[in-house]
Structures are given as structure tokens and as C-alpha cells.
Amino acid sequence: MISEDHPRYHSLRLREMIVDAWQRGILADSGMIAHGRGEAFDYLLGEETTKPAERAIRAAAAALLLARKPVLSVNGNTAALVPGEMVKLARELKGKIEINLFHRTPRRVKLIEEVLRDKGADEVLGVDKLTHIDGIMSPRATASPDGIYSADVVLVPLEDGDRTEILRKSGKTVITVDLNPLSRTSRMASISITDNIVRAVPAITASVRELRGSEREELERILEEFDNRENLRETIKLLDIRRYNPEL
Numbered sequence: 001m002i003s004e005d006h007p008r009y010h011s012l013r014l015r016e017m018i019v020d021a022w023q024r025g026i027l028a029d030s031g032m033i034a035h036g037r038g039e040a041f042d043y044l045l046g047e048e049t050t051k052p053a054e055r056a057i058r059a060a061a062a063a064l065l066l067a068r069k070p071v072l073s074v075n076g077n078t079a080a081l082v083p084g085e086m087v088k089l090a091r092e093l094k095g096k097i098e099i100n101l102f103h104r105t106p107r108r109v110k111l112i113e114e115v116l117r118d119k120g121a122d123e124v125l126g127v128d129k130l131t132h133i134d135g136i137m138s139p140r141a142t143a144s145p146d147g148i149y150s151a152d153v154v155l156v157p158l159e160d161g162d163r164t165e166i167l168r169k170s171g172k173t174v175i176t177v178d179l180n181p182l183s184r185t186s187r188m189a190s191i192s193i194t195d196n197i198v199r200a201v202p203a204i205t206a207s208v209r210e211l212r213g214s215e216r217e218e219l220e221r222i223l224e225e226f227d228n229r230e231n232l233r234e235t236i237k238l239l240d241i242r243r244y245n246p247e248l
Contacts, residue, residue, distance in 0.1 A: 045235075
């Protein structure tokens with residue numbers, strides 16, 4: 001049991017959730033490594049939602065509201081940390097949720113489906129009836145024909161870069177949540193939110209609610225004014241570790 005008075009309480013709590021998900025079979029071994037890598041970037045970013053991340057979140061909300069068919073992709077880490085928040089966002093958008101895994105096994109798919117349904121999801125795609133996406137060589141090359149395969153806007157938190165690139169080339173708007181602004185995923189996505197997923201997903205939902213009554217022209221303006229490459233540049237500047245120790 002972690003004391004709430006511990007100075008690293010929130011970070012340690014997330015680690016505990018990751019370990020629990022691994023022990024239950026929801027998370028692959030490599031998912032623990034991925035979480036640790038992201039935690040390091042979060043530490044350098046001050047463990048807070050930065051101004052560039054806020055701009056990306058607003059742009060993501062605008063894109064999702066403009067979408068004809070928004071789909072939210074869920075992998076092991078997402079299921080471990082924010083399953084309920086993903087279900088809430090899908091409800092706000094009247095969008096779909098799809099399980100997509102690199103280390104895919106029938107057992108993991110079933111466990112993640114159970115987690116999502118336990119959080120209130122009425123429909124979970126990516127369980128069966130999968131279609132191959134041409135150009136992707138990884139195990140994540142399949143998608144539901146009713147979900148990611150036919151979506152126009154896809155939220156792919158904690159994604160791998162090759163699939164992000166192919167989804168972009170297929171004409172989709174791809175939104176990612178990735179704490180590493182240097183990753184291929186961040187560079188290939190349409191909108192890259194450099195933030196911890198536990199902060200980002202609720203923030204997207206809040207922004208969707210805020211912008212819901214906006215005119216289409218206003219939502220389009222938000223997207224037109226958002227420059228993902230420039231936003232990533234600003235984020236990278238915030239990673240200057242010398243600000244934590246000027247003597248370095």
C-alpha cells in the first residue's frame with residue numbers, strides 16, 4: 001500500500017497499476033518497459049500538461065468532433081491505466097472502441113474486452129472479424145472493418161510508428177498520446193499529444209464537451225492553426241534538463 005503522503009505517490013500508483021495489469025495478463029512484458037520510458041519523459045516535462053500539450057488536446061478534440069466516424073484504439077497500457085476514461089470519451093463522441101495489440105493473444109484480447117465492458121462499454125471492436133491493413137508488417141496490421149479500417153479519425157494512444165504512418169497514408173487523421181516527442185509515432189501523427197495518458201484522455205473529453213456547441217468553421221479554424229511539427233519543437237525545448245540543475 002502506497003501512502004498518499006509519499007512525494008512520488010501518483011507515479012508509484014501508476015507503476016502499481018501497470019504491474020497489476022501485467023500480473024493479470026492484460027499487459028505484455030514489453031508494456032512495462034514502455035511505461036518506464038514514458039515515465040522518464042514525464043519527469044523531464046515536470047509531470048504536468050504543458051502548453052503545447054494543451055494546444056494539441058484542443059486540436060484533437062476539434063478533429064474528433066468533426067469526424068464522421070471516430071474510433072479509439074486501445075492497447076494493453078491504455079487498458080491498464082485509462083479504460084474507464086476511454087469509454088467516457090467514446091460516449092461523448094458516439095464513437096467506437098477497438099482493441100489493437102502488438103503482442104496479440106486470444107486471452108489478452110478477452111481480458112481487455114472484459115475490462116472495457118466492466119467500465120461500461122456496450123460494444124468493443126477488434127475481437128474478431130479483422131481485416132489486414134496493407135503496408136504494415138507488424139502484428140498490429142489488422143483492424144476491424146467497422147472500426148479503425150473504415151474510420152476517418154483515429155485516436156491511437158501509445159502507438160507504434162509504422163502503423164501510424166500507414167494510417168496517415170490511407171487518408172486518416174491520426175491522433176496520438178506519446179510522452180516521447182522524438183518518437184516516430186509523434187513525428188508521423190497528425191496531432192501528437194505529448195502528455196501522460198492519465199491526464200490527456202480526461203482532458204480531451206473535457207475539451208470535447210467545451211467545444212461541442214462550436215460552429216464547424218470554428219473547429220476547422222482550430223485545426224488549421226495547429227502545426228504539429230512546430231508544437232513538437234516547442235515541447236522538445238521544454239526537455240532541456242539544465243533547467244533542473246543550472247550547474248550542469
